[in-house]
Amino acid sequence: MAERFFIGDVVELKKEHPCGSKQWEIMRTGADFRIKCMGCQHQLMLPRPKLEKSVKKIIKSNDPLR
Numbered sequence: 831m832a833e834r835f836f837i838g839d840v841v842e843l844k845k846e847h848p849c850g851s852k853q854w855e856i857m858r859t860g861a862d863f864r865i866k867c868m869g870c871q872h873q874l875m876l877p878r879p880k881l882e883k884s885v886k887k888i889i890k891s892n893d894p895l896r
Contacts, residue, residue: 833882833885833888834893835856835859835863835881835888836856836859836891836892836893837856837857837858837859837892838855838856838890838892839855839856839888839890839891839892839893840853840854840855840856840868840888840889840890841853841854841856841865841885841886841887841888841889842854842885842886842887842888842889843884843885843886844884844885844886845884847867847869847870847872849867849869849870849872850869851867851868851869851870852886853867853868853869853889854866854867854868855868857873860878861877861878862875862876862877862878863875863876863877863878863881865881
């Protein structure tokens with residue numbers, strides 16, 4: 831089952847960023863996602879399948895139903 835991601839969610843990825851942080855904030859959703867590293871504020875774009883595969887867990891959610 832595909833997870834739903836919302837703008838403002840903080841997720842933990844399986845691999846860590848070179849700055850040492852594993853936490854990323856979702857800035858944009860759609861076919862591509864823009865995510866921002868919580869450690870160094872670096873931003874990058876990822877296709878939806880790649881992001882869904884690399885998310886380990888959702889740290890903070892903006893979904894009103896969670």
